[in-house]
Amino acid sequence: LRFLEVSQADFMLQGRNSSSGVESLQYQGSYDTELLALHEMTQKLVVALLCDPVNTVKRTLLRNGISQLCVFFGRQKANDVLLSHMITFQNDKHDWQLRGAFFDSIV
Numbered sequence: 268l269r270f271l272e273v274s275q276a277d278f279m280l281q282g283r284n285s286s287s288g289v290e291s292l293q294y295q296g297s298y299d300t301e302l303l304a305l306h307e308m309t310q311k312l313v314v315a316l317l318c319d320p321v322n323t324v325k326r327t328l329l330r331n332g333i334s335q336l337c338v339f340f341g342r343q344k345a346n347d348v349l350l351s352h353m354i355t356f357q358n359d360k361h362d363w364q365l366r367g368a369f370f371d372s373i374v
Contacts, residue, residue: 306340310348317352322362329353329368 313336316328333353337345356369 306344309336309339310344314348314352317349322359322365325356326365326368329356329365329372333372 313328316324319325333349336349340348353369353372356365359365
């Protein structure tokens with residue numbers, strides 16, 4: 268994401284020096300397309316981790332990166348993708364650490 272944003276900023280600086288407005292619009296479309304592709308690819312990986320049968324994987328994700336993923340996805344997608352899976356962690360009656368990691372990450 269950082270590379271995509273830096274590339275966008277660099278292109279916008281170059282665009283100020285030239286008068287090609289059409290090229291700038293094409294690049295903006297490309298930026299949006301690439302960001303959407305990055306979100307989709309990341310979503311697939313994160314959902315695979317959240318659905319992993321080993322609870323240690325889920326706990327690790329909750330403790331070490333869920334807040335950054337929420338910022339990356341934005342409010343709506345974080346609710347739809349992350350929170351919908353995380354809520355199901357409360358159904359695990361045998362792993363109190365997973366439930367605790369869920370509550371720690373929510374706070």
